[in-house]
Amino acid sequence: MKWDEFIITGDPLILGAQISILISAIGAVFVLTYFKKWKWLWDEWITSVDHKKLGIMYILIAILMFFRGGIDALMMRTQLAAPNMTFLDSLHYNEIFTTHGTIMIIFMAMPFLIGLMNVVIPLQIGARDVAFPFLNNLSFWTFVIGMGLFNISFIIGGSPSAGWTSYMPLASNELNPGPGQNYYLLGLQISGIGTLATGINMMVTIFKMRAKGMKLMMMPMFTWTTLITSMIIVLAFPVLTIALAEMTFDRLFGTHFFNLTNGGMPMLWANLFWIWGHPEVYIVALPAFGIFSEIITTFSKKRLFGYNAMVYSIVAISVLSFLVWVHHFFTMGSGAVVNSFFSITTMAISIPTGVKIFNWLLTMHKGRITFSTPMLWSVAFIPNFVIGGVTGVMLAMAAADYQYHNTYFLVSHFHYVLIAATVFACFAGFIYWYPKMFGYKLNERIGKWFFWIFVAGFNICFFPQYFLGLDGMPRRIHIYGVEDGWFALNFISTVGAFIMGLAFIILVYNIYYSFRYSPRETTGDAWGGRTLEWATSSAIPPHYNFAKVPEVTAMDPYWDMKEKGIDPNKIDKYEKIHMPSNTAVPFVMGCFMFLAGFGLVFEWFWMGIVGAIGIFACMAYRSFDYNDGYYVSVEEIEETEKRAREAK
Amino acid sequence: MLKNGKSLKWLAFLALSLFLSGCGNMTVLDPKGPVAESQAWLIWFSIGFMLLIVLVVFILLTVILVKYREREDHKGYQPEIEGSHKLEIIWTIIPVIIVIILSVPTIMTIFELEEAPAATAHKEPVVVHATSVNWKWIFSYPEVGIETVNYLNIPTDRPILFKLTSADSMAALWIPQLGGQKYNMAGMETQLYLQANEVGTYAGRNANYTGEGFSEQKFDVVALEQGDFDAWVEETQSDAPELTQEEYDKLMVPGSSSEMTFSSTHLDWVDHSTDAEYAINAWERMGYEPLNPHSRAGKAYEMPALTQSDSGEIEGFESQAANE
Numbered sequence: 001m002k003w004d005e006f007i008i009t010g011d012p013l014i015l016g017a018q019i020s021i022l023i024s025a026i027g028a029v030f031v032l033t034y035f036k037k038w039k040w041l042w043d044e045w046i047t048s049v050d051h052k053k054l055g056i057m058y059i060l061i062a063i064l065m066f067f068r069g070g071i072d073a074l075m076m077r078t079q080l081a082a083p084n085m086t087f088l089d090s091l092h093y094n095e096i097f098t099t100h101g102t103i104m105i106i107f108m109a110m111p112f113l114i115g116l117m118n119v120v121i122p123l124q125i126g127a128r129d130v131a132f133p134f135l136n137n138l139s140f141w142t143f144v145i146g147m148g149l150f151n152i153s154f155i156i157g158g159s160p161s162a163g164w165t166s167y168m169p170l171a172s173n174e175l176n177p178g179p180g181q182n183y184y185l186l187g188l189q190i191s192g193i194g195t196l197a198t199g200i201n202m203m204v205t206i207f208k209m210r211a212k213g214m215k216l217m218m219m220p221m222f223t224w225t226t227l228i229t230s231m232i233i234v235l236a237f238p239v240l241t242i243a244l245a246e247m248t249f250d251r252l253f254g255t256h257f258f259n260l261t262n263g264g265m266p267m268l269w270a271n272l273f274w275i276w277g278h279p280e281v282y283i284v285a286l287p288a289f290g291i292f293s294e295i296i297t298t299f300s301k302k303r304l305f306g307y308n309a310m311v312y313s314i315v316a317i318s319v320l321s322f323l324v325w326v327h328h329f330f331t332m333g334s335g336a337v338v339n340s341f342f343s344i345t346t347m348a349i350s351i352p353t354g355v356k357i358f359n360w361l362l363t364m365h366k367g368r369i370t371f372s373t374p375m376l377w378s379v380a381f382i383p384n385f386v387i388g389g390v391t392g393v394m395l396a397m398a399a400a401d402y403q404y405h406n407t408y409f410l411v412s413h414f415h416y417v418l419i420a421a422t423v424f425a426c427f428a429g430f431i432y433w434y435p436k437m438f439g440y441k442l443n444e445r446i447g448k449w450f451f452w453i454f455v456a457g458f459n460i461c462f463f464p465q466y467f468l469g470l471d472g473m474p475r476r477i478h479i480y481g482v483e484d485g486w487f488a489l490n491f492i493s494t495v496g497a498f499i500m501g502l503a504f505i506i507l508v509y510n511i512y513y514s515f516r517y518s519p520r521e522t523t524g525d526a527w528g529g530r531t532l533e534w535a536t537s538s539a540i541p542p543h544y545n546f547a548k549v550p551e552v553t554a555m556d557p558y559w560d561m562k563e564k565g566i567d568p569n570k571i572d573k574y575e576k577i578h579m580p581s582n583t584a585v586p587f588v589m590g591c592f593m594f595l596a597g598f599g600l601v602f603e604w605f606w607m608g609i610v611g612a613i614g615i616f617a618c619m620a621y622r623s624f625d626y627n628d629g630y631y632v633s634v635e636e637i638e639e640t641e642k643r644a645r646e647a648k
Numbered sequence: 649m650l651k652n653g654k655s656l657k658w659l660a661f662l663a664l665s666l667f668l669s670g671c672g673n674m675t676v677l678d679p680k681g682p683v684a685e686s687q688a689w690l691i692w693f694s695i696g697f698m699l700l701i702v703l704v705v706f707i708l709l710t711v712i713l714v715k716y717r718e719r720e721d722h723k724g725y726q727p728e729i730e731g732s733h734k735l736e737i738i739w740t741i742i743p744v745i746i747v748i749i750l751s752v753p754t755i756m757t758i759f760e761l762e763e764a765p766a767a768t769a770h771k772e773p774v775v776v777h778a779t780s781v782n783w784k785w786i787f788s789y790p791e792v793g794i795e796t797v798n799y800l801n802i803p804t805d806r807p808i809l810f811k812l813t814s815a816d817s818m819a820a821l822w823i824p825q826l827g828g829q830k831y832n833m834a835g836m837e838t839q840l841y842l843q844a845n846e847v848g849t850y851a852g853r854n855a856n857y858t859g860e861g862f863s864e865q866k867f868d869v870v871a872l873e874q875g876d877f878d879a880w881v882e883e884t885q886s887d888a889p890e891l892t893q894e895e896y897d898k899l900m901v902p903g904s905s906s907e908m909t910f911s912s913t914h915l916d917w918v919d920h921s922t923d924a925e926y927a928i929n930a931w932e933r934m935g936y937e938p939l940n941p942h943s944r945a946g947k948a949y950e951m952p953a954l955t956q957s958d959s960g961e962i963e964g965f966e967s968q969a970a971n972e
Contacts (some may be wrong), residue, residue, distance in 0.1 A: 004943055004944040005940055005942060005943040008942055010947065090860045090861070090862075090863065091860060091941050094857075094859065094860070157942070158940070158941070158942040161859070162859075163857055167817075167818055167857075169816065169817055169818070169834065170817040170818065170857070170858060170859055173938075174816075174928055174938060175782070175816060175817055175859060175902075175938065176859070177938045177939060177940045177941075177946075178940030178941065178942060178943070178946075179940075180942075260816065260834055260835070260924045260925060260927075260928060261924070261925045261928060262925075264924075266818060266833065266834070266835075267818075267833060267836075300716070301725075301727055302725075302726075302727045302729070303727065303728065303729070303730065305729060305730075305731050305732075306730075306731035306732070306736050307730070307731065308731070309731065309736050329831070331820060331828070331829050331830050331831050332830075332831050332833075332838070333812075333830055333831060333838035333839070333840075335762075336755075336758045336759045336762050339758050340754075340755045340758050340759075343751065343754050343755065343758070344747070344751055344755075347747045347750060347751060348747060350743060350747065351740060351743045351744055351747065354739060354740075354743045355736065355739060355740055355743075357705065358735070358736075358739040359731070359736070361705070361708055361709060361712055362729075362731075362732075362735065364712050364713070364716060365712050365716060366716060366724050366725060366726040366729060367716050367725065367727070368716065368718045368722055368725050369712075369713060369716050369717045369718060370717075370718045371717070379709075379713065382705065382709055383702075383705065383706055383709060386701070386702055386705045386706075387702065390698035390701055390702055391698070393694070393698065393747075393750065394691070394694045394695070394698060397690060397694060397750060397754040398754060398758050399686070399687060399690055399754055399757035399758045399760075399761055399828075400687055400690045400691050400694065400754070400757075400828075401828070402687065402761070402827070402828020402829055402830065403676045403684075403687050403688075403691065403824065403827075403828040403829075404676075405820070405828070405829060405855070406820060406822075406829065406855040406856055406857075407855070467674060469676075470674040470675070470676045470677060470691075471673075471674040471675050471676070472674075472675035472676060472824040472851070474822070474853065474855045475857070476857040476862065477862065477863040478863050479863045479864075480863070
């Protein structure tokens with residue numbers, strides 16, 4: 001390893017990024033030091049096991065990754081804006097579409113939703129925290145470390161360039177030399193540990209820690225989707241873990257799982273990847289469905305239409321999600337019988353999904369619909385997602401898919417599904433629960449600008465791509481000629497992408513503006529909510545969530561209480577509350593994981609070993625840690641609750 | 649604009665006609681052979697159904713939003729409706745029926761595409777081995793002992809049986825106007841029937857991402873009358889140079905290539921569908937070693953752009969050392 005292979009040089013765009021990273025790092029250190037915030041950062045955030053704070057940190061980083069992935073997208077769209085553009089060369093373009101896909105799925109969509117789950121789920125089921133608070137902190141740090149490792153690749157060593165699917169043998173040492181692909185493998189592996197742990201954590205939390213009286217079939221829909229999502233995570237992620245480990249062995253230690261030589265089976269990778277990868281699509285789609293269900297009921301002031309059918313639909317979708325992976329490679333020539341089977345299972349997914357769409361529509365029917373910004377996103381989801389859905393059915397028809405596969409038709413389809421469902425839901429949920437997280441609403445007027453501009457940009461960007469696909473434009477090409485005839489539609493698409501970029505700036509401005517000027521919440525029930533998270537005593541819930549956990553007697557429990565005139569915060573006698581202690585172990589462990597991961601990326605095995613020893617030392621330390629939390633005294637609860645009441 | 653119904657109608661008409669005229673020209677929906685035709689039919693068939701579904705949902709959504717938005721004289725608010733089994737059964741059954749209706753032609757077409765097109769099934773197919781190598785296409789006609797690089801001549805009105813394989817990364821042979829794609833994989837062979845019914849030149853390419861030179865991994869397909877095709881075969885057999893293994897190994901090095909023609913095929917010494925390692929071994933013989941593209945050596949290295957000289961030799965790659 002020489003220096004010229006370590007720091008990436010010779011590209012003005014990357015140089016600019018390097019300089020801006022350096023400047024913002026220095027700036028952050030200066031601000032923290034100047035305002036004496038280091039201790040606050042350590043005590044209140046880095047070592048915190050409070051699910052709400054961890055959730056907020058997840059969302060913060062997800063937004064940062066949305067920015068990073070978005071910049072990648074804008075660079076790609078710039079390169080494709082006109083024929084024969086030379087803005088990016090092939091290598092750079094390939095690296096950018098690889099990181100765009102990986103970051104948007106693994107480091108944006110998933111953590112954004114996991115962040116919302118973290119904030120909302122314990123509140124929604126009336127729990128004081130998640131089942132395993134230490135593990136929750138560890139999950140967060142493994143995610144951050146995996147994200148960090150993956151992201152430094154573009155300034156140190158070079159980014160992966162084999163696509164987010166990393167098909168073998170293209171991703172092998174022979175065809176893809178250099179550390180780039182190793183970053184992909186180790187970044188995903190480390191963050192995958194955290195995702196798996198979150199899945200287990202959420203499952204146990206929902207099964208074991210619901211408030212008294214909340215039966216499974218009374219749970220809010222976001223809790224249901226989180227539960228099913230967690231099950232998918234627990235079943236699907238081990239497949240990815242094994243597949244990544246095997247490819248890592250291929251690249252670092254010369255095994256032949258997926259190589260060209262010595263009988264490796266490249267197609268085995270494609271199968272394993274999609275056995276994880278298709279359920280992954282539902283890992284990011286189901287929570288979105290849950291969020292829309294919450295918001296549509298709240299702003300229609302009406303209970304969910306067909307609750308049971310909604311639950312059965314998500315269960316059906318989750319089962320089917322494991323039975324469709326071959327539709328990602330109908331063109332592999334698996335034979336007519338196999339393709340027919342997977343065509344039918346794939347189309348079958350549209351049935352429970354369709355049931356959900358109609359149930360949402362009928363939830364609004366005979367309601368009193370108010371168009372606040374979370375509701376706007378939820379309403380916009382339906383038509384846009386339907387466009388993504390019906391083109392998905394078209395792609396499921398294997399014989400026709402031979403013509404759509406690997407084209408912009410496919411690109412457009414999955415953006416219609418992932419943006420209309422997941423990204424819209426992230427925005428909707430973010431705005432909806434913002435007052436719960438920070439104690440004030442985001443500005444509605446600016447929020448509407450953001451909404452309209454983003455949705456317009458989204459459609460301008462992706463709708464033309466269906467036609468580009470039908471006109472024969474394959475995905476992942478970095479250049480096309482005048483004679484191809486793809487200029488007009490590509491140009492429109494690029495304009496749309498920049499409109500979305502503009503919308504993102506409006507969102508960021510809204511966060512700043514609302515921080516400065518939004519009126520502060522006093523009730524804790526900002527939107528007229530129906531579920532328990534709106535029943536807590538103050539605008540920002542105290543770290544113990546509920547002074548006294550309310551008993552649940554009906555579906556939509558808080559709505560029920562309000563109907564019956566019960567105030568959940570009128571408590572005669574407080575009792576002391578047991579809470580978990582903060583911990584620094586996961587952060588330290590994360591640092592060792594970074595060390596180990598970075599060492600393996602560059603095949604510096606001594607560094608990998610040092611990191612591994614550190615990880616095990618942290619585990620040993622934790623095993624002998626007998627701190628099992630502390631009690632919040634009655635006086636402290638009284639004090640906190642009094643302050644919350646005075647704020648009214 | 650909503651108030652002015654007339655201009656809205658015109659706008660819709662304009663959009664629709666633009667849309668439809670655009671569709672007619674789109675490659676995939678402009679088939680030139682029976683395979684692409686059956687796929688285009690299936691696509692139109694599904695578009696019809698899908699537009700119907702989209703229309704139903706959009707209308708329902710619009711009506712509900714307009715009728716039940718919060719306002720002064722709001723009517724019909726019923727917050728306690730739990731659901732309706734009757735409605736839910738209806739919108740479960742209808743999608744089931746739609747899925748069945750779509751499945752039948754889909755499955756029939758899937759099976760149909762595994763065979764030569766029915767109308768010409770009685771004719772002997774032309775067998776073409778299509779091998780992808782980073783970032784070129786090698787076509788071998790074993791029956792007549794011809795090999796071409798980056799172009800393909802075929803006769804019209806006869807099924808072409810492609811035997812697909814790859815020397816290295818996984819690629820996909822795609823000639824949109826003749827039919828859908830299928831993967832080329834090293835160490836494996838997949839089969840694909842295509843056919844052209846009209847004389848003409850069609851664009852073909854690799855549709856599956858294979859790295860640096862992927863965007864340019866394209867070829868022309870020239871469909872000729874049977875007589876013209878036979879004449880081309882004869883001319884090539886007598887005039888084109890023979891392909892030797894040393895020459896062939898140069899093609900294995902990642903890089904681009906111009907169109908080439910030979911009067912013998914590489915199938916004499918290697919079948920990539922049974923030997924996945926050939927290309928990697930050829931690199932060693934050629935003195936080629938993959939480089940980290942971000943290293944100084946990697947940045948300086950230029951991928952070979954091969955050409956065929958008049959005497960038939962492949963030029964453009966000596967060894968990596970000479971390149972640096």
